[in-house]
Each structure stands twice: as structure tokens, then as C-alpha cells.
Amino acid sequence: IETLELKTSSSAGTSQWDGVIEAVQQADLTAQTGGRVATVMVDVNDRVMVNQVLLRLTGIEQRAGQAASVALVAAAKAQAQEAETTYKRYKELANKQYVSKQQLDQASAAYNTALANVRAAQAQAEQAAQQTDYTQVRSPFDGIVSDRLVEPGESVVPGQALMSVFNPSQLRIQIQVPQQVADAIRQNPEAEIILADGSTLKAEQVLVYPNADAQAHSVTVRVLLPKSDSVLKPG
Numbered sequence: 001i002e003t004l005e006l007k008t009s010s011s012a013g014t015s016q017w018d019g020v021i022e023a024v025q026q027a028d029l030t031a032q033t034g035g036r037v038a039t040v041m042v043d044v045n046d047r048v049m050v051n052q053v054l055l056r057l058t059g060i061e062q063r064a065g066q067a068a069s070v071a072l073v074a075a076a077k078a079q080a081q082e083a084e085t086t087y088k089r090y091k092e093l094a095n096k097q098y099v100s101k102q103q104l105d106q107a108s109a110a111y112n113t114a115l116a117n118v119r120a121a122q123a124q125a126e127q128a129a130q131q132t133d134y135t136q137v138r139s140p141f142d143g144i145v146s147d148r149l150v151e152p153g154e155s156v157v158p159g160q161a162l163m164s165v166f167n168p169s170q171l172r173i174q175i176q177v178p179q180q181v182a183d184a185i186r187q188n189p190e191a192e193i194i195l196a197d198g199s200t201l202k203a204e205q206v207l208v209y210p211n212a213d214a215q216a217h218s219v220t221v222r223v224l225l226p227k228s229d230s231v232l233k234p235g
Contacts, residue, residue, distance in 0.1 A: 016194075019175040019223070023234045025141050025167035031156040033134040035059055044148050048139040048165060055150070055162055059135030066132045069125040076121040080114035087111040143167040146234070171225045171232055179212050182219035191223050201226060 035057035042054050090107040093099040147164040150156060173193065177185065189206035205224040212219045225232065 015177075015181065017175045017177060019173035021171050021173055021225070021232055021234055023143075023166035023168065024170035024172050024224075025143065026146075026164065026234070027140050027166075028164050029054070029137055029140075029162045031057070031134075031137070031158055031160045031162055033057070033059075033062060033131050034157050035062070035135060035155070037150050037152050037154045037156060040148065040150065040152055042145050042148075042163075044145055046145045048143060048145060050139055050141050052139045053136050054139055054145070054165075055137040057135040057137075057156070059132060062128070062132040062135055066125070066128040069121070069128040073118070073121040073125050076114070076118040080111070080118050083107075083111040083114035137162055139165055141165070141167055142169075166234055168233065169227060171234065173223045173225065175221050175223070176213070176216065176218040177221050179217045179219055182208055182212070182221075185221060193223065193225060195232075 037055065038058045039056045040054070041056075042048055042052075048054060087104075087107040087110070090099055090104050094101065094104040143165045144167075145163055146166050149161050149163060156162065185206065186208045189208065191203035191206050193201040193203060195201070203223045204226040205222075207222040207224075209220040209222070
């Protein structure tokens, strides 16, 4: 008897959407302090390592401010030491009833004020040191420089964009799907990525967002790409 075996087609119950590859880790580096660009050590397409210095500002004002704050800390500590010595001396004299309680209280207050001045000076010194550190722009992770927006000699202000970096080892695609199919994807979170050259990849993870866009009535789906030998790039 002639028979025919029925098999489930891989295309049955599937849908296709266009998406754009983007990096999971991508950062637009901006200036966190003002100054003039002294050196730019990297360019577009250069590979960088985490904490690698990518750009330096002159930092003359920042270093001067840090030196001044260090001097203020030293002066505050000297005053605190003198106030401590005075307080201890007054305390011994008060025990022998050579000074009044009011004088002892004044010496104690002067000592506590000196200690507070030390803490305030140390806080200013930490802030000044941070401003000096901001003159060196470092890479937040291992990656590739995708954009460079400044050249040596340019003046920059806080918040100004300097360059962009992305991690090519972690890529994903985010697509918008109709609200009515979101539940079906949640129940069967699988996806196949068809690249521009026709090759395919199996998604490492499919995540459906819990909320929907009220105007477009669509739901965001995040598809995590597996690590591959293919030359995949954001965009």
C-alpha cells in the first residue's frame, strides 16, 4: 500500500520581521570636565581594552585645583592637631580646677570644629582628584571605536560627545511585533535570524517585553544573537 509520511514544516506558524543589529554594550563617551584636548590615542575601528585611556585633556586647572586642595587638607590637619593638644591640656587643667568648665567647653568646641574642617577639606580634595581623573577618558569595556568626534587642540565642555565604543562580541536585534502575536512568542520563544547574505543563525535568547506600546499596539521583542564567526556589526 502506498503511504505518505506527514512531517511538520519548519515554516508552519512562523512570521518574519525586519530588524537592525545593535550592540548590547555601547557607550557614547562624553567629557565630564572642561579643557582642551591634548591627545587622542585611538581612531575609528581601533580595538580597545577596558580602562584603556582613549583621550587626554590638558588638565592644567584640574591639577592646580587638586594641589590646592591637598594643601588645604594639610593645613586643616595641622589646626586640628593644635586644637587637640589645647583641648587635652585644658582637660588636665580642668581636673586640677585651674581652668573653668566654660574654657574647657570652648576648647572642646574648637577641637570638634577643627575635625569638621579636616573632613570638609578631604571631601574637597577627593572632588578635585576626581576632576583630575576626568581629564583621562577611558574605555568602559573591551570593544571597538565606532565614532570619533574631536581632534587635538579642540576645547571641550562637560557633556560634550567625544567618541563612541561598542562591544562586538554581544549583539542583539530588537523588533516590534503586533500585540496579538506577543503571547504566542512568549509560549514559544524561538527565533531564526536570516542575515543579508542568506545565512542563518539560531537565536541564543528571545525575550518578549511585558508592556505594549499604547499607540502602535506593538510589543518589543529582544533577540540575542549567538557568538559567530560571521562579521556582524551594529546597523
